Amino acid sequence: RPREPVFIAKGSKKAVFSVPNEYLADKYKPLGVALTNRFGEDADERIDVKKISIPPFGEILELSRDENFSLFIPKHRRIAGRLIDIFLGMRNVDDLVSVAVYARDRVNPYLFNYALSVAILHRPDTQDVDLPSFIESFPDKYVDAKVFAQAREQATVVPEGSRAPIEIPKDYTASDLEEEHRLAYFREDLGINLHHWHWHLVYPFEAAREVVAKNRRGELFYYMHQQIIARYNFERLCNKLKRATRFNDFKQAIQEAYFPKLDSLVASRSWPARVGNQRLKDLNREVDQIKQDVDDLKRWSDRIYAAIHQGSATDERGRKIELTENEGIDILGNMIESSILSPNRTFYGDMHNMGHVFISYVHDPDHRHLESFGVMGDSATAMRDPIFYRWHSYIDDIFQEYKATLPRYTENQLNFPGVTVSKVEVQVQGGSANTLNTFWQQSDVDMSRGMDFQPRGSVFVRFTHLQHQPFTYKITVKNSSNGNRKGTCRIFIAPKLDERGNPWLYRDQKNMFVELDKFTVNLKQGQNNITRASSQSSVTIPFERTFRNLDLNRPQGGEELAQFNFCGCGWTQHMLIPKGTPEGMPCQLFVMISNYEDDKVNQSTEGVCNDAGSYCGIKDKLYPDRRSMGYPFDRMPRNGVDTLQQFLTSNMRVQDVTIKFTNRTVRPKSRN
Numbered sequence: 162r163p164r165e166p167v168f169i170a171k172g173s174k175k176a177v178f179s180v181p182n183e184y185l186a187d188k189y190k191p192l193g194v195a196l197t198n199r200f201g202e203d204a205d206e207r208i209d210v211k212k213i214s215i216p217p218f219g220e221i222l223e224l225s226r227d228e229n230f231s232l233f234i235p236k237h238r239r240i241a242g243r244l245i246d247i248f249l250g251m252r253n254v255d256d257l258v259s260v261a262v263y264a265r266d267r268v269n270p271y272l273f274n275y276a277l278s279v280a281i282l283h284r285p286d287t288q289d290v291d292l293p294s295f296i297e298s299f300p301d302k303y304v305d306a307k308v309f310a311q312a313r314e315q316a317t318v319v320p321e322g323s324r325a326p327i328e329i330p331k332d333y334t335a336s337d338l339e340e341e342h343r344l345a346y347f348r349e350d351l352g353i354n355l356h357h358w359h360w361h362l363v364y365p366f367e368a369a370r371e372v373v374a375k376n377r378r379g380e381l382f383y384y385m386h387q388q389i390i391a392r393y394n395f396e397r398l399c400n401k402l403k404r405a406t407r408f409n410d411f412k413q414a415i416q417e418a419y420f421p422k423l424d425s426l427v428a429s430r431s432w433p434a435r436v437g438n439q440r441l442k443d444l445n446r447e448v449d450q451i452k453q454d455v456d457d458l459k460r461w462s463d464r465i466y467a468a469i470h471q472g473s474a475t476d477e478r479g480r481k482i483e484l485t486e487n488e489g490i491d492i493l494g495n496m497i498e499s500s501i502l503s504p505n506r507t508f509y510g511d512m513h514n515m516g517h518v519f520i521s522y523v524h525d526p527d528h529r530h531l532e533s534f535g536v537m538g539d540s541a542t543a544m545r546d547p548i549f550y551r552w553h554s555y556i557d558d559i560f561q562e563y564k565a566t567l568p569r570y571t572e573n574q575l576n577f578p579g580v581t582v583s584k585v586e587v588q589v590q591g592g593s594a595n596t597l598n599t600f601w602q603q604s605d606v607d608m609s610r611g612m613d614f615q616p617r618g619s620v621f622v623r624f625t626h627l628q629h630q631p632f633t634y635k636i637t638v639k640n641s642s643n644g645n646r647k648g649t650c651r652i653f654i655a656p657k658l659d660e661r662g663n664p665w666l667y668r669d670q671k672n673m674f675v676e677l678d679k680f681t682v683n684l685k686q687g688q689n690n691i692t693r694a695s696s697q698s699s700v701t702i703p704f705e706r707t708f709r710n711l712d713l714n715r716p717q718g719g720e721e722l723a724q725f726n727f728c729g730c731g732w733t734q735h736m737l738i739p740k741g742t743p744e745g746m747p748c749q750l751f752v753m754i755s756n757y758e759d760d761k762v763n764q765s766t767e768g769v770c771n772d773a774g775s776y777c778g779i780k781d782k783l784y785p786d787r788r789s790m791g792y793p794f795d796r797m798p799r800n801g802v803d804t805l806q807q808f809l810t811s812n813m814r815v816q817d818v819t820i821k822f823t824n825r826t827v828r829p830k831s832r833n
């Protein structure tokens with residue numbers, strides 16, 4: 162399947178590789194140079210690939226080229242780790258290119274793309290190398306299978322420039338008979354799924370230690386996924402559905418079904434569906450080298466709970482590891498996910514990852530039907546399935562169990578003496594204060610790189626996603642202390658009422674708060690007026706970066722190319738604000754200014770990808786906030802606090818806001 166070259170040499174429009182004959186896959190060898198010539202006709206640059214001694218690939222080649230690849234399957238992640246090591250071990254970029262070219266037509270394409278992406282992300286000498294957007298390379302993981310036949314037809318019949326975008330209908334995976342379908346716009350959002358794929362690319366759980374052991378990665382696993390659940394539950398309340406129920410009884414039938422309607426172009430198969438009311442079954446799949454009992458999940462979780470309640474874990478050599486107030490959550494994150502940093506994988510197992518695997522094989526646990534895994538088996542697709550949120554609600558609940566054992570924040574640990582937030586307002590252009598507006602928008606994404614047919618050229622799909630009107634926070638802060646102060650402004654939002662329409666208890670509402678922004682403020686004495694735009698959010702990246710709708714014919718700034726890999730991680734800007742309701746969803750906007758002296762991390766965060774730190778961290782830096790992730794909502798409240806109002810100290814303020822959804826669709830400007 163001749164796809165376009167994986168590397169786009171910087172500054173060139175199109176490059177072709179001149180490959181030593183030995184490197185060609187056997188089926189192409191007879192063609193030799195003719196192949197380069199054929200694909201090189203319209204190339205601007207020819208890259209000679211050096212012949213080097215290729216390290217043995219061994220087990221890596223056991224995953225055939227037309228199989229699906231899952232990081233959650235232990236065998237797959239082991240061979241991915243080996244391939245990453247090979248790519249990382251190359252002495253220089255020329256050697257990396259050689260081994261990558263050699264690997265490309267031999268190794269499973271998903272595995273190849275993943276391992277090379279991780280390597281490029283982590284090698285010091287490839288920081289300015291660009292990778293195509295994952296949705297461009299593998300659009301089949303994101304869009305309705307029907308699109309590809311239409312795209313093929315268009316590409317063959319209609320000349321480039323006259324091709325109309327192919328529209329993906331908003332409701333293609335189910336009908337309103339299924340109430341879970343109300344959330345499809347969130348679960349199947351391209352930007353959300355791309356964020357999740359990128360997050361796991363940046364934070365792999367199995368690879369060389371220096372690649373895995375990023376600052377607070379276990380804690381970030383907890384926090385980023387906790388926020389996904391908070392956001393999803395918020396959306397559920399907007400859609401008159403109760404919060405997701407934990408999947409905590411592994412023997413119970415899973416009521417919700419999911420039919421993804423995705424086709425794998427690589428495996429030439431449909432992604433398996435998950436019908437309703439199935440139960441997890443013991444796995445015995447020789448092909449994946451998996452033999453695991455459902456009871457193992459229970460055993461692992463019992464041991465994890467025991468560690469939480471004892472306040473310590475036990476490592477492989479029987480030594481005690483304290484789950485300290487500062488580092489306990491990071492250890493637990495690695496233990497529960499699990500990553501190679503788990504204190505004891507033999508004992509605490511591989512809880513969260515294997516949960517994905519059990520669910521993704523529920524339709525064929527012993528491989529008798531020769532079926533591959535469902536969408537839960539792949540971080541690029543897992544968030545589409547309703548069970549993802551039930552599984553992660555359960556995982557999050559384990560973390561919350563631990564958080565409940567930590568000392569409560571005292572008023573002193575929350576307050577910032579002398580600093581008072583006296584007013585908070587949200588403004589939208591032409592709208593009323595403290596009302597946020599949401600609606601549908603259509604956008605186009607080019608998928609042509611992932612489509613292997615001639616003639617080439619852009620093929621756009623048009624999809625419909627949620628959008629909000631940009632807005633501005635206006636925050637008034639009084640500094641009555643005896644000098645200038647520096648603070649961290651933390652902004653969250655939560656629904657004001659629970660499923661029954663009652664005000665929340667703090668202990669429940671704290672888990673509903675969705676982070677919207679976090680930034681440093683300088684406070685002079687007296688009154689300070691802080692203005693901040695929604696687009697500056699420390700949670701999100703701009704739409705253009707999510708999709709990186711790069712037009713390769715347009716000269717790119719080197720910087721734009723260089724930053725993509727890491728910078729693709731970040732919640733998608735168009736999903737910053739939950740959908741709300743047509744009548745207006747009552748919400749509470751929470752603003753806190755904490756003392757920067759207790760927040761600061763001594764480092765420079767100048768440079769690339771420093772704008773979506775809340776969920777993704779900052780490339781090659783420490784996590785940019787010293788507080789526990791989720792602060793101040795990450796713990797049970799101090800004695801006497803039952804409600805949010807009682808929780809507030811003078812450096813915090815709550816403002817009622819309304820999210821109003823209008824059922825209109827903003828269409829893109831005509832592409833032709």
Ligand code: CUO
Nearest residue numbers: 357513517540543
């Ligand atoms: Cu991100 Cu379960 O970790 O999908």
